[in-house]
Amino acid sequence: MKLYEHQAKGIFSKYHIPVPEGSLITKAGDAMEIAEKLGDVVIKAQVTAGGRGKAGGIATASGPEDAETAAQRILGMSIKGLPVKKVLIEQYRKPQKEMYLGITIDRKARRPIIMASTQGGVDIEEIARSSPEKITRMHIHPLTGVHDYQARMIAYQLDKENSLTIYDVIKKLYRVFDDHDCILAEINPLALTAQGIVALDAKMVIDDNALFRQEFGEEESVSLEYLAKKSGMSYVGLDGNIGCIVNGAGLAMATLDMIKQYGGEPADFMDVRAGANEEQVRTALRIVSSNVNVKAIVVNIFGGLTKCDEVARAIVDVISEIKVPLVVRLAGTNEQEGRKMLEKYGLITVSSTEEAAMEVVKLGDSHR
Numbered sequence: 001m002k003l004y005e006h007q008a009k010g011i012f013s014k015y016h017i018p019v020p021e022g023s024l025i026t027k028a029g030d031a032m033e034i035a036e037k038l039g040d041v042v043i044k045a046q047v048t049a050g051g052r053g054k055a056g057g058i059a060t061a062s063g064p065e066d067a068e069t070a071a072q073r074i075l076g077m078s079i080k081g082l083p084v085k086k087v088l089i090e091q092y093r094k095p096q097k098e099m100y101l102g103i104t105i106d107r108k109a110r111r112p113i114i115m116a117s118t119q120g121g122v123d124i125e126e127i128a129r130s131s132p133e134k135i136t137r138m139h140i141h142p143l144t145g146v147h148d149y150q151a152r153m154i155a156y157q158l159d160k161e162n163s164l165t166i167y168d169v170i171k172k173l174y175r176v177f178d179d180h181d182c183i184l185a186e187i188n189p190l191a192l193t194a195q196g197i198v199a200l201d202a203k204m205v206i207d208d209n210a211l212f213r214q215e216f217g218e219e220e221s222v223s224l225e226y227l228a229k230k231s232g233m234s235y236v237g238l239d240g241n242i243g244c245i246v247n248g249a250g251l252a253m254a255t256l257d258m259i260k261q262y263g264g265e266p267a268d269f270m271d272v273r274a275g276a277n278e279e280q281v282r283t284a285l286r287i288v289s290s291n292v293n294v295k296a297i298v299v300n301i302f303g304g305l306t307k308c309d310e311v312a313r314a315i316v317d318v319i320s321e322i323k324v325p326l327v328v329r330l331a332g333t334n335e336q337e338g339r340k341m342l343e344k345y346g347l348i349t350v351s352s353t354e355e356a357a358m359e360v361v362k363l364g365d366s367h368r
Contacts, residue, residue: 001206001226002048006088008202011180015172017187018198022090028072031089035067040092043070048223049080049237050123057084060092080239081267081291093198098189099158100124101170103140103177105184112140112177114170116154120189146174158190165197166190181210224268224287231283233272240265242364243288243297243324245281247272247306251353255300258353264361267294275305281314289322296325296363298356303332312338316345325363329356 003011009019023034024046035041045057052058057079061067067089077084098120106113116136119127127134136157138150155166169190177185184205191200206214208229228235234249242264246252249271256266268291272284281299288297301311308330315328327348330338339349350356 308338
């Protein structure tokens with residue numbers, strides 16, 4: 001489960017990792033009061049997707065009026081299909097140097113790994129591709145945690161003049177990572193400013209399997225991944241415009257590959273899993289269609305434990321809510337009953353995954 005930036009920074013603050021002073025708002029008018037108090041500010045869209053800056057979801061403002069205008073523009077915009085319903089307004093801290101610091105899981109080594117770089121403020125994946133030698137990697141033994149010598153070594157490599165402060169941040173970031181069952185805890189950039197070392201951005205991803213022992217508010221439950229998991233399904237958002245609802249991970253991957261083969265770009269991986277009932281299919285349709293980037297949806301169901309007529313009833317129940325065209329492929333248990341039900345409502349039905357992919361790509365192109 002991905003946390004919003006403001007939530008991650010709230011946790012960082014509790015562990016005394018320095019972050020800029022700021023406030024969360026949902027109404028543009030509130031930006032003026034905050035800017036009057038803080039001075040120059042940064043307005044940041046609060047969504048769980050990356051690429052906010054490139055999408056126009058981050059802006060600076062030098063006065064209350066500018067802050068309100070920027071907040072008004074950002075609130076209500078969409079970033080990678082996610083509507084912006086709140087923004088974080090923070091005191092502007094001009095970075096003199098930007099660094100990267102993150103802790104994640106190295107699944108091959110079966111232990112956490114610290115990654116750090118003097119090149120911050122950009123995607124770590126881009127640094128890994130273009131300048132892999134600029135990334136320092138160090139494994140952490142899960143029973144002992146970060147050793148002092150490890151933290152000192154990384155801190156010194158990042159900025160020897162501020163190594164004591166960075167050492168402290170590294171130790172505290174690992175505590176955050178461990179205490180909250182993270183699969184990622186990241187500061188990008190960790191910046192040197194006139195006020196000292198500050199975490200200008202914060203990212204945390206929690207292991208879904210550990211959510212039962214973590215206490216997060218309902219706010220986090222708005223993520224589509226969380227809503228799907230709550231209903232016993234798997235959802236992963238992608239960057240395309242074709243929504244996919246499939247039962248079974250293998251069939252789902254084959255469907256995504258087929259869509260790519262015919263020139264389309266999937267918007268998600270949504271596995272309703274074997275034995276999905278009507279309510280789960282209804283929920284899946286609502287989740288996938290809530291992505292504003294989706295221009296067409298394919299439903300590809302192989303009916304073994306899942307009954308095709310139940311899937312059809314679920315589609316009929318929510319068809320009035322779906323504003324994009326659907327392509328449905330049903331095969332297996334009660335297939336004919338399900339197809340007849342859908343044909344009554346004029347829905348497009350096909351008999352193979354290949355046909356479904358071809359048809360939905362055409363529809364996606366025509367509704368761009």
